Amino acid sequence: MHVVVIGAGVIGLSVATELARRGASVTVVEQEAPGVGTSATSFAWVNANNKEPRDYYELNLAGLEAHHRLARDADGGWLVAGGHLEIATELAHRDELGQRVTRLRNLGYDVELISPARARQLAPDLIIPVDAGPIAYFAREAHCYPQLYLGFLLATAADLGVQVIGGARVTSFHLDSDQPAVRLADGAVIGGDQFVSCVGRWTETLLARADVTLPMATFERAGDATVGYLAVTNPLPLSLARLITTSRLNVRPDGAGRLLLQALDLDSTADPRDVPTTDSGLAGEFLNRLTSVLRNTGAAAITQLRVGQRAIPADGRTVAGPLPSAPRLYVVATHSGVTLAPLLGTLVAEEILGAPQPLLAAFRPDRLLDGAVRHRPLPARRPGQQ
Known part of the structure; x- marks a missing residue:
């Protein structure tokens, strides 16, 4: 299977490396350079502390533990587990x-x-x-140095044969043809069996090019x-x-x-x-x-x-799953990107390769696609919240 991952932040590169570990051929396309988007401007507090409701708390708790496991197994200097x-x-x-x-x-x-x-x-x-x-x-909480984590992911991706292409902006999708592909701004066409959107706050803009409206909270004032x-x-x-x-x-x-x-x-x-x-x-x-x-x-x-x-879906909750109208296109978007990156890398890779993950069942994109949620006002953040 050849998978094209769009976006080379902490989520996109985590997904790409985990897919490659499982034997997929992976190409990552990034409109600028790896890690220059939201990943570069995060407080990077790894926690499940103020995450509600319960299913979102459970997802973030699993993300916190996934960071600890990965940092231990890889001797990762990106995670400071000082509490x-x-x-x-x-x-x-x-x-x-x-x-x-x-x-x-x-x-x-x-x-x-x-x-x-x-x-x-x-x-x-x-x-x-x-x-x-x-x-x-x-x-058990920690903080992360995102650029060090990205460096680890890029080195791992290179070892696994992942191709990372910078300066590659996706302008259109061609998912219904016999040869599914994305077209880039320079006219290049990259084919694949599956496509994964991991572009954070640019999710709504990117998916519009696939004739899909998935609302994200956008900067207004x-x-x-x-x-x-x-x-x-x-x-x-x-x-x-x-x-x-x-x-x-x-x-x-x-x-x-x-x-x-x-x-x-x-x-x-x-x-x-x-x-x-x-x-x-x-x-x-x-x-x-x-x-x-x-x-x-x-x-x-x-x-x-x-x-x-911040990358925030319109209702404030993580999005992870294939689009009903375009099942070859899997979408990931979340505010808790640094906390969830290693976990989502594993869960999304497993789903793309055919194994549904119960932890993601409550976070499918379907809930945002029927027009019921359009940039709902987000609750005020409280002391101690990221």
């Missing part, structure tokens, strides 16, 4: 965190409430306000749910080996002493067409918040300020 500390300092966050911990414990999720002393053992430079509420420790700031600091002399979330700032290591910062309430001005400079008031606010969360950050500077754009 996650969450501190609530605002009243609404305290109440929400307490309720969430109870719910997750009832589900058997690995979470415990810990003392300030224990929190300082886990993060020696953490500043804990005297009036802080509950402190939760999610020991500054601060909507599809966009968010990420700030990168200079290297700093501090002790931090795990992800920290608070009521006002999320922070994780970003390699070589750098930190990656996220503050969901600041996203209200995020606009990919107008990214503030690294010496802007916004950058200054990130730094002010950082110094209130971690010691030894007085010399911090923002070296990069990005606006990430």
